[in-house]
Amino acid sequence: MKNYPVIIVGGGTAGIMVAAQLKRAQPDLSIALIDKAEKHWYQPAWTLVGAGTFDMQKTWKPQADFIPQGVDWIKQYVESLDPDQNQVVLEDGSRLEYEQLVVCPGIQLRPDLLPGLEEGLATGKVVSNYMDPEATWKALQSFKGGQAVFTQPATPIKCGGAPQKILYLADSYFRKSGVRDNTNVVFATPGSVIFGVKEFAKTLNEVIRKKDITLKYYYEPVRIDPKKQEIHFRYTKAGENDCVLTEDQKLRERIEGEAAIVMPYDLLHLAPPQSAPEFIRNSPLAGTEAPAKGWLEVDIHSLQHKRFPNVFGLGDAAGLPTAKTGAAIRKQAPVVVANLLAYRKNKGLSSKTYQGYSSCPLVTDYGKMVLAEFKYNNVRDSDPLLSKLVDTTKEKYSMWLLKKYALPWLYWNKMLKGKM
DSSP states (O other): OEEEEEEEEEOOOHHHHHHHHHHOOOOOOOOEEOOOSSSOOGGGGGHHHTSSSSSSGEEEEEEEGTTTTEEEEESSOEEEEETTTTTETTSOOOOEEEEEEOOOOOEEEEESSSSSHHHHHTTTEEETTTOHHHHHHHHHHHHHHHHEEEEEEEEEBBTTTTHHHHHHHHHHHHHOOOOOOOGGEEHHHHHSSSSSSSSHHHHHHHHHHHHOOOEEESEEEEEEEETTTEEEEOOOOOTSSOOOOOOOTTTOOOOETTTEEEEEOOOEEEEOOOEHHHHHHSSBBSSSSTTHHHHHSSOOTTBBBOOOOTTTOTTTTTTOOBOOOOOHHHHHHHHHHHHHHHHHHHSSSHHHHOOOOEEEEEEETEEEEEEEEEEEGGOOOOOOHHHHOOOTTTTTTTHHHHHIIHHHHHHHHTTTTTTO
């Protein structure tokens, strides 16, 4: 059985960044990185692909280009984790032993958790930027009016603002294509607010108002009927003092039972339900209580596992009470690297901590973007220097340029090389 001082599970943003930063800090450290993917995707651009303003082929590059020199790339899937034995079991049944383990395999899409979704995707009327942004763009171009519904699941999702971004861009495209006047645009969310940070929610509520988008709170999608072109929601607001649930005649809604709402659609965009990979959910590393239930259980500041101190985790698979974004990983990776190296040296931790930073570049129109930066407890955490130059709570063309041009360049040339 081969032994490595450090094994990294996952070759996405988190895994590559940690590997690159570890190698820069300690070039002689022996590291294995486990990931079968041959392509490395820049998924933040998929929103723009779905709106026809970015080339899908420019959102990926060969994974081999970003595996740091000296890192062993194990091209297999992980079958299971055995932290009691300090081992990783691979898909071929072989085992690798580690001294320290970094777990960051990302998040998995679970369309199977929403009945009718997979059948709906085959019709061309149901689309998702999370799965096929080119199909989204095709659907927007062929849409001739009617009811366009945008929604998201109650499960945690990567890039929680993405379902809104395509909502705003689709609305703008419908206006350009001349179909907006005979279209109802609906955003139905299981949440109770448009955005958790009040400074940015104020702007987004104004965007919703200006665009005349119908906003529905407490709407959790539970089933799609692609033959009837209807989506079923569970109304999740509870309490005897709540208003009585009523049908929205404009949207041709109807109520079934006590808390079920059925809404017709001519176009439906949604984020599919999502979860941590099965090998995490079924492992001793998974949490048993919220917010880490079913996710990797790590201390929210040190990113060290709560029960297995030689294990660290970051990225979308970690059970952290903040948004799952690449921007969050950029702040998490240096903490994991510093703490892992400190643990190797003296079984201690460094002074570096993660305070929950995440960022959501909220595209609100072609040429407009709000840069929402925040940390734990939905506290605004905007960059002090940038905030002096630009009010990032407002829609700005400069932020659109950041999203479309600067961020992709920084990702490929700086982040993945461990330079930021």
